[in-house]
Amino acid sequence: MTNDPVARSNITADDLYRRSTQFRVWSYTKDKLVETRENTNENGRALAIKKFNISFETFKKDNSEIFESHKEELDPHTLIDLITLDEEIKYLNFYAKNILEAAKYFKMSTQVKSTALSFFKKFYLLNSVMQYHPKNILYTCLFLAAKSENYFISIETFCKGLQKTEPKDILDLEFTVLQSLKFTLLVHHPFRPLYGFFLDFQQVLSDIKIDEIGELYDQAKNWLNNYALLSDVSFLFTPPQIALAAMYDTNPNITNSYLSKKFKKLDTIKEGEVNGQTDYDLIFRTIENCIETAKQLIESTREESTKIDRKCFFAINPDKLINKKLKKIKQGLQPQ
């Protein structure tokens, strides 16, 4: 540290990012992210079991004979079928895509769409689908994101565009979502740094045709839409790192020559060759890591999602699960 006031007052973009809520509240290590999800799933299961037990006891009291005679079929352990962590992740990825469709329907900007997805992913990092069904949460995230990103849409217009959704379904959840977001709403997306790199590439790589860089930019934008938004990268990497990963995976040659030029240039100015090389290696490892994470998205088929959807419904509404089973038994008891 130096006492020179000028040197001390130099605050870098990196310093500023470290003060953002995105870094302070919503950045994780890989292990911590896994652990958080495990806890959330565990809490969701515990909650669903508690709810189930209450329903079970109520039904048992009212139908003691059947519960006695059909012990095996009405055994809590065979009845209850909760969602595993793996299923929960698949299920959320399936639902997250509905945000993209809804955003497209309302002609919302990339900014609104990306923020809504970010809200949705943050919400379910801390809440399980066995507590809040994703359908209304996803629309609430989209509605709140639209407001937060200055794309105001009235609740009537919004609900009119959706299926079987009433204003109350969304407004009742708005505060719950805001609370789960820990009252932090500003999201830094990788699109702006990508645009910054697009401009800087033109400056640094003057020997490469602008059309080629333009094409790289367009493809990298698609890459962000296809991989970055739905995956976990925003919890693990900074927006410029994600933007560089998008560019590197799209065109490693151009991106590589940009990075080597950039870091070698820094070397000569700063006389810090060792540091330049270290930084260069570090950014490469980070980029590769980011690409890998982005492409790790676990997807599920529609059938699989339908199956998990049923489980989710019964986890939230154990009454319906037990009632259904009881009805089946009672029907079997009736003389043909």
Add this chain to the structure above:
Amino acid sequence: MTQRKYTKEKKVGEGTYAVVYLGKTEKSRQIAIKEIKTGLFKDGLDMSAIREVKYLQELRHENVIELIDVFSNDGNLNLVLEFLPADLEVLIKDQSIIFKPGDIKSWLLMTLRGIHHCHRNFIIHRDLKPNNLLISPDGYLKIADFGLARSLGNANEDLSSNVVTRWYRSPELLFGAKHYDTAVDIWSIGIIFAELMLRTPYLPGQDDINQLDVTFRALGTPTEANWPNVTALPLYNAINVYAPPSRQELRNRFSAATEKALDLLIAMTVLDPSKRCNSTQALMDDFFTESPPPTRPENLPSKNTNKKQKTE
């Protein structure tokens, strides 16, 4: 985070979307709690409340109001803010208080430092006026009310030009520009600087149309010559073409201002936003290093009677 940590002692104001209470933290720190009414609006959480929470969560700076905590009770949103008993408007209006040149310099400096922090975080305040510049018990000026703030727009995004309280609204906004940036805040601060020297609003237009006339009568009508492409702005009109004021005219208008003070005022109120100075340039201006030095916050004039927290 729960209510228990804070006490609400006295209701001090009620606005359209919030009630403000004075209170204390567990450690007896004085605070203001802004309770935002939810479930009151047809479309859910109010946009101003969303913006205020969104931006204050990101900003920590000596010259920006501190958001200490956010909590909910009975489904209401509560913002715990630092206690700021006065604002610059009250001081300007109080004719019993004399402003020394160092005082004005100090307030301007603190305003610019606060806005510099917003701008380097890509946040535009969009409602700077003396009434939103609050004063702490130890004399520090803090930018408050982020209900109209927004992040810097993307290149292809349309912004609303219906922002900033009329008297502090920049020419590009008056002309209905859909693309603008942090320069709108610099304009407002320039007008506040003038008001600090004049002790009366500098450009008090009676309505939006009149505001154009008042602004350009004082600073000259923009033309293609001094502001390329200005005529393409949606509400551009030049019914009355006024000449820009001469240096001598400005000297007469601000009789107590030094030449360097005038230079900075001129730089902050350049009609063409792309030529207006930015917060870094303003902070580096010679005005701040010429004598007298800015008054230390604790020595600034304050209003000692009738302390009260603003509502919004």
